[in-house]
Amino acid sequence: MEQPHFDVEVAQNRYLPRGADTVDAIVTVTAHPPAQELRPSVAVVILLDCSASMYRPSKLAAAKRAAHAAIDSLRDGAGFAIVAGTHEATMIYPESSELAVAGEATRYEAKRAVDEISAGGGTAMSRWLRAAGALFAGSRYELRHAILLTDGRNTSEQPEAVSAALTELQDTFRCDCRGVGTDWLVSELRQISEALLGTVDIVAEPDELVTDFAAMIERAMRKSVPDVTLRLWTPKEAAVTAVRQVDPAVLDLTAHQENAQAQACDYATGAWEFETRAFQVRIAVPSAGVGDTMLACRVSVVDAAGEVLGRGKVLATWTDDPAYYGALDPQVAHYTGQVELATAIQHGLDARRSGDLDTATHKLGRAVALAAQSEHAETMKLLSKVVDVEEAETGRVRLKDTVDELDHMTLDTRSVVTTRRHGRS
Amino acid sequence: MDSAVTTTRCPSCGELAWLDDVFCEACGGRIGESTAGAVAPAEAPAETAAGPSEQPGTGPRVESFAAEPMTRALTQWPVADLPTRADPAWPIADPPTRAIPVWPVGESPTRAVPGGPVAPAAPTATAEPAWPVDEPAPQADPVWPGEAALDEAPVRSSDARSRFTVTPVGGSVRDGRDGCVHCEYRDLDEDGYCLRCGLRRPTGRDRMADDLGVVAGVSDRGRVRESNADAMAFGFTGDVAQPEYVAAVVCDGVGSGAKAGQAAQDAADAGAAELLGCLADGLDARKASTMAMAAAGDAVNALADPRLAEEDTPATTYVSAVVTAAEVTVAWLGDSRAYWVAPGARADAPGAHGAPGEGVTCLTIDHTVRNTYLADGMRAAHTLTRWLGADSDGTDPQVSTVRPDRAGVLVLCTDGLWGYLDDPGTLAAEVLTHASAADAASGLVRHALSEGGRDNVAVIAVPFPAGRRWP
Known part of the structure; x- marks a missing residue:
């Protein structure tokens, strides 16, 4: 019988400076569902x-x-x-x-x-x-x-x-x-x-x-794999501090923790079809010695019966070499930017709604810069109905005098939709 | 160095020296007015036929030193300027006691600049004794190494190597113990990550350990350094149930990086093999120790590469021990140490005392500028004055033999451990509460790591008398 299986890929800033105690990773999960006749x-x-x-x-x-x-x-x-x-x-x-x-x-x-x-x-x-x-x-x-x-x-x-x-x-x-x-x-x-x-x-x-x-x-x-959970194992002195889905859309899962045990907790992700989702995971770890490598988190994809369908590892290595700890992982940087983009849009629209036009201009300008940087064409199109873009790269914008309510709400609703990283390294 | 300090020249050899120095660092000759009881520097090379010293003044120095009672001299060896808790440069939480000089382990030991002004190690009349005169100094060198000279090159039997057991060349790079070396949890995952603390099992030189029953050692990279430049090698002659000699070598590569680790490991391997070979051939422990040091020096010099910058040239400290049923012989260059540990014991060597009742005796005296300068109440970097390898002043070790009056444990270690032994009781407690040499060694390494692990650490424990398993 064919079992579903999940590919788990981890992108992360593995190298930390001395004393650092936060590990960020992007966990990309791709589901490979079973054949048609086995569908739930x-x-x-x-x-x-x-x-x-x-x-x-x-x-x-x-x-x-x-x-x-x-x-x-x-x-x-x-x-x-x-x-x-x-x-x-x-x-x-x-x-x-x-x-x-x-x-x-x-x-x-x-x-x-x-x-x-x-x-x-x-x-x-x-x-x-x-x-x-x-x-x-x-x-x-x-x-x-x-x-x-x-x-x-x-x-x-x-x-x-x-x-x-x-x-x-x-x-x-x-x-x-x-x-x-x-x-x-x-x-x-x-x-x-x-x-x-x-x-x-x-x-x-x-x-x-x-x-x-x-x-x-x-x-x-x-949808063919019901009730999939992300099980995050951490070392004894460590803790998962945030989990959010960042692809296809930003969705905070931190509150969806269940089944918490001493060193592991599960985060519900719902049902899956053949699809890829990405998750941002943040872990607070006890800082270890320079040169030490720690398994900061073991990621398992688990079905409703507790069967493990895929695994990945988040590591942390402490170093004094800035060439290592200074390097930003492009995937982590990209999705961190996408989360900031969604937040900037929502805050900017809220400010615009409440008449705080300076904040609205600043936040929506930042959103334009982030959308340009990540080549998020859809969001850029929606933003341009709310602001006049003078220079996208630096985020210089002017608020439009009149904005169709529909455009305001559409931008708000779709602010969480992220784009994947475009082929630049 | 304070610019107000003025310098002079040694009348014997012309070496630069401080004005208030009593003895010349280079030749040991007298510079200024001697004061009562003031005596020799801690170091003096052994006089050996194999390696006649080219330094001027070698001959008379030995005689003049021998004329003075060492114990008396060393009671005045002040350790006045040890950092205290208030000293912001001091990276360890607790201030050291006076009993054992401790330097901040975060600093890397450096070599003295060859030819630079190095003060001799004599106390002066004005220097206030750091402790009451009736309290014995912790470091003493009861046996002068002159008699360790070799009259002729020894004849080595070809099958010597088959008559001893020694740790593998390159070191035992895998800790054979099960479970996590960090938190002692039992279960690791398939990649060696601890299922409790998450830390990965060390690889390569990061953690080395070996246990031959009658001698065991552990070396660890520590918590700060990126690589392990400490090394060790050890073994025994004869049958493990009744070994005639147990021998051990600990080295601390100078500087950092692969070259330092290589120098230390090559020196330890060459030294231990030569030591055991000579002992198996019937040489006495003191001669064997000197021979082994020379072999270790050759091994380090073989790594020298003229294209390297001076600070990258290979060099290492070295301390060796030979333990028999009756004696312990230690030989050293640099600041790696040998400690005698027994409940309430005192070895019979003159001047070898531990803190009262604690049964800990340091058998070696660091060859460092700090030890040298302490007499003048000056602060000094933890700078080696003697070492093996490039620019060293020879491979003649300081050698010391003691005849303990009871069973105990000899501990060889690098500064990565003794920098954290601010209380000698710690050493006694760690050693005497464990049930085997291997447990004692790993317990001491764990102590160093839990205190911060700012430097590499290597520890070898040898129960005495040789062949004794444990109390």
Whole structure:
């Protein structure tokens, strides 16, 4: 039987000056999933915002068409459910609180049920998420994927309600979030997608929802290794201080630690298809003697059963030679820059929103410089809709007088999307 | 050096000397007014037929030194300017006691500039004794090396080598012990990383160890230096159950880098092989020690390369020991040391005393400028005045023989260890609490590492009488 296996590559600044106690590494993981027939069972729950704001016919109609496309993309045997989200969560299909099994008949019935949806009521996303959690919890599907679609803000409950639900539901299923139009809050959906290891994106035109939903479902169907964790072993006196995914998008995993033991802890990464992701790992180590080499971290990729699917090592060697400890690893430098880029964009946009134009100009200028340096064309394009770039390399920019809200939110939403290092050494 | 200090010339040989010096560093001749009890410098080359000294004044010096009682002289050997805790240049947490001179291990020993002004090692009348006169000095040289001369080149039997056992040439580069040398955890991963502290098992010269039962040694790169320029070699003649002689050599390569390590290892290997060969041939321990030193010197000089810069020319310190059922003979050049360790013991040699009740005696006297200058209350770098190799003043060692009155342990070590022995009790405690020579040696190395490991360290432990396993 073919087992999935994972290639683990470590890029790092291995050489440290005397007395240094921090090791940074970029761990690049590539999954090699098993053959088609061994793929795990999958279930999808679609959470459709049906609050009053969706009433505008074009929005609701587009959401229904998107749901149709999603249902059509389900492969036979997949579990699924459609939930209408308002100030409460209502089952659309099936009527009972359990997952349906995709087939010709259920797909047809589900689409009929979607057509009956009408808009009205408030928005309480924690209830939607809990409903999805309950549906998955009562099932035996290995891959659990939710899609949340909204057009507005979470107005029917306190923010703490979402935080509490996310703490409870963290790592039990993946949730991709989509915002339609410009009336929703990037921060609200980002909070959900980060806790549930999904993505967040903006859908400018309701009509784009159809292709986006179909693509998300197809992507979920391709996931073939469920519940992969990154297990980080460290020496007794050392500790992992930060873990974040940096490719394809910045996603802080530090809070996703679980199963902590004396010298090892696991970080959930969700389900994998044939794909490559990169992680930034920071370890605090006790400084050793000059010339000593320490295994600062052993990285294992572990499946749900505890089987090790791939390994890598992060080393540290202390030296007095600046030629060694002064050399920056290009991969580490690149992703450190990408993380800074995402942060600069978010802080710059926040400052712009709150009227602090000096900070906004400075931060967005820095972002332009970083995007230019890393040849991040997509982000550069989005930045140029918010600022006029005078000199990209040095980050000299002017804020545009008027910025389309859609451009502001698109830049914010996609600030976390990183680029890979371009072929320069 | 303070520019106010004025210099003079030795009337005998014309060598530059300090105005208030009593004896000339080069020839040992008297320069100024002698003071009562003031006597010889710590060092004087052995007079050997094999290597007649070309220095002027060699002959009379030996006589004049012999006229003075060594013990009396050495009680006035001051160690006045040892750094204290308040001294910012002092890198070790605890100040040393007076009992054993300690220098900051972070400094690399350097060689004295040949021909430069080097003061003789005599106390002056004005120098305040560093400790009460009735308290014995820690370092004493009870036996003058003149009698170690060889009358003729010895005839060596061809099968000598088959009659002794010695550590492999190049050193035992793998520590045969299981587990982590850093934290003593049992399990290492497939690449030699400790599964507890994460540190990798040392490779190559970074950690060397060997255990022949009747003698064992450990050498470690330390925690600061990038390579290990300390070396050791040891062995025994006859059967391991009843060896006639146990012999050991420790060397500390001068400078850093591969060349220094090579010089030290070649000297240790050549010295130990020659020492054991001579002993197997029936030469007495003192003659064998001198022969071995000459062989070690040849080995170091063979590495010399005229294209190298002066500071890169190979050189090393050297200390050897021969242990029999009745005697311990040590020979040395430089600042690597031999200690006698026994519970409450004192060897029968004149002037060889440890701190009261602690049973630790240093059998060697460092050949350093510091030892030389201490008499004048001057500060001095830890600079060797004698060594093996390039620009050295010959290979005639200082040789000392003692007849201990009880069982004990002889410890040979480099400054990487003794720099951390600010309390002689530490040495006694480390040695006497272990159950074997190997454990004692690795325990002492661990002590040096835990105190900072600022220098390479090499330690050999030889139980006395020869062949004794452990108490």
